[in-house]
Amino acid sequence: MSTTDKSIACESARLSLPGWLTDELSITDRAALDAHLAQCPDCRAELVASQQLWQQLKAVPTPAPGPAMRTRFYAMLDTFEATEPVAPPTIWARLRSWVPPMGSGGVGPRLAYGLLLLGVGVGIGYWLPNGRSADIAYQQQIDTLSVQMQEMREMMMLSLLENPSATERLRAVSYTKDIGEADSRVVEALLTTLNNDPNVNVRLVTLEALAERAHDPRVREGLVQSLTRQESPLMQVALADVMVKLQEKRSLKPLRQMLRQEGINDLVKTKLEKTIRELS
Amino acid sequence: MLKVKAGDLNKMGLLFERYHRELFGFLYHMSSNPDASEDMVQTVFYRMLKYRHTFTGEGSFRTWMYHLARNVVIDSAQQHKRSARHHDVADYAERIGGGPMADEPLQKEQELAMLEKALARLSAEHREVLVMSRYQELKYEEIARILSCTEGAVKVRVHRAMNELKKIYLNSEYNR
Structure with missing residues (x-):
């Protein structure tokens, strides 16, 4: 094997070393590396050095987070929930959680479901115009403001x-x-x-x-x-x-x-x- | 996370319980500063809530979490660029008091402290792949997804990071 060939083989073997350390080499790569290591003392030494460093790295301790972190997280979550407008899916999720799961029972439960859905529909019917009137009120507010702006100009x-x-x-x-x-x-x-x-x-x-x-x-x-x-x-x-x-x-x-x-x-x-x- | 996205913000608590330690570990090894890491954990979870609509559910939650965490690390590094200070080992020695290190010989402790300092001197690009692979125990495939690159590129990066770390660490040992 020429010097150039050897250095190419070493370079490729060293690129595989991290994979060897984390046990992520494919079977063929692993076989190739083992074959190279068997005949290259330099790369063997390199592997030993890398292995030592890798093990030492793991020994560097990771402290545990302080207990205040959890408190801060939940406080943040509460504030976030309080300031975020409740998204429609939440209402849906709540509705679903109120409704007991549909059993394989007879007509009774199904009829109850039907009536419940009807109730929900009527409820939404009442609720929607309210939403629209809120929109109208908002629009009116904007109109008033823009009229005032115009007058000011x-x-x-x-x-x-x-x-x-x-x-x-x-x-x-x-x-x-x-x-x-x-x-x-x-x-x-x-x-x-x-x-x-x-x-x-x-x-x-x-x-x-x-x-x-x-x-x-x-x-x-x-x-x-x-x-x-x-x-x-x-x-x-x-x-x-x-x-x-x-x-x-x-x-x-x-x-x-x-x-x-x-x-x-x-x-x-x-x-x-x-x-x-x-x-x- | 998809439930959080759909509006069930309470589920965020479950995600916090499951991942906050792992996230803290990553941020700690990236910053060497436990206080700053706690702040960053908070920021990552805040961003998860705020940008929950960007979670598509295509990749795993973990990948998304690391995406956000890396951005927070970058932001925080930019903020502290001028007043950069490396956390001293003595600062956290009390925090981990009683851990496995407490009974070990002093020399070993010093070696680890030096290794940690060497890790802190790596470029962010090299440091993060080592941290992800060694401490977070992420597979190259996962790291590649987080960094949006190929698995081959991750391997090369880990290889270079190890070489750089060796160089810094051995130099500091000689200079001891």
Whole structure:
């Protein structure tokens, strides 16, 4: 046997040693190992060393857990049970434990079972609507809460719109995205901002927010009316765009009116003419 | 366990009675710290309750228990990474007082203490296969299921763990 062959054989034998120690070798592996050990003193020595270590390891003592551990476990179990909602299977298991096992008796016990099941059915019938009413109550609670949230957002937005800082007013306008169906106070406040806010950025953002609510007739009307009130070319162009997007024919009159205004910006003029063409 | 899963939480008490010693033994040999091991036993049983829906019943309860226990060991090791301290043998000497060791010669006792320290210095990967095989007396097949690997991989790991342990132990003997 060459040195390489021997080292491969030793390596494979040593891999089998743990299996030998725990008596988990297959018959063929065991035979192969025994054959190798018979002719390899190194591996025999290795086996003896491993065996000694293995036995010593077992002698390392394992202390027993303290008695407090059991107490703590049962306390934890109790707390867990108390905080966990009782799952339906438990009710079923309890029901089953109340019902005595079905005997091989005559009609009597079976009839009793039948009646019992009927009783259970009627009981469940009474019990179910209760469950549903609990659901309804829960839903109502959630609805109330979300209505309150909405009101709070509206309040916050309205008060922020009055803020002297343009950044705060911008923030107020962005809040309207979170408000589902806006009530008339919100729409009014937004239209007022659209027409009167000194900052053109705030007005532009407000226009954007209002355009998203254009399905509301009050908003549409407010937007049309706003056309003649805007003096900034930026706002005039943006409003004209919104009108095209909404296909708002009512805007034709104020648009033509704007064209007639004196000192109108050339770019705006071209834009307005284009808008009128697209709408008519 | 399937009954616990179905909502009969009282059955958890039976499982505790049957397995808490074995579990404690595993955690003790993995951590060398009896107090921490008691805490970990508690955590494992808590997780069994909390995650009872994840027990499929396909593998054995024992395999599942070791899965959870290994995770708890890993979590706890991460928690104590910085303040890592190896439990001193003297700490538990009183706890096991009266055991078979009490009457043995002092030298033998020291050797075992050193072996235990050597075991504690093994990598977690090597330590756990030795603990499972030697103290928990799990078959390679079971260990493979717990570690989600092949039986062959377990054999190689045990072999390497034994070599590493021998090296550490012999070094510490020479340095005595």
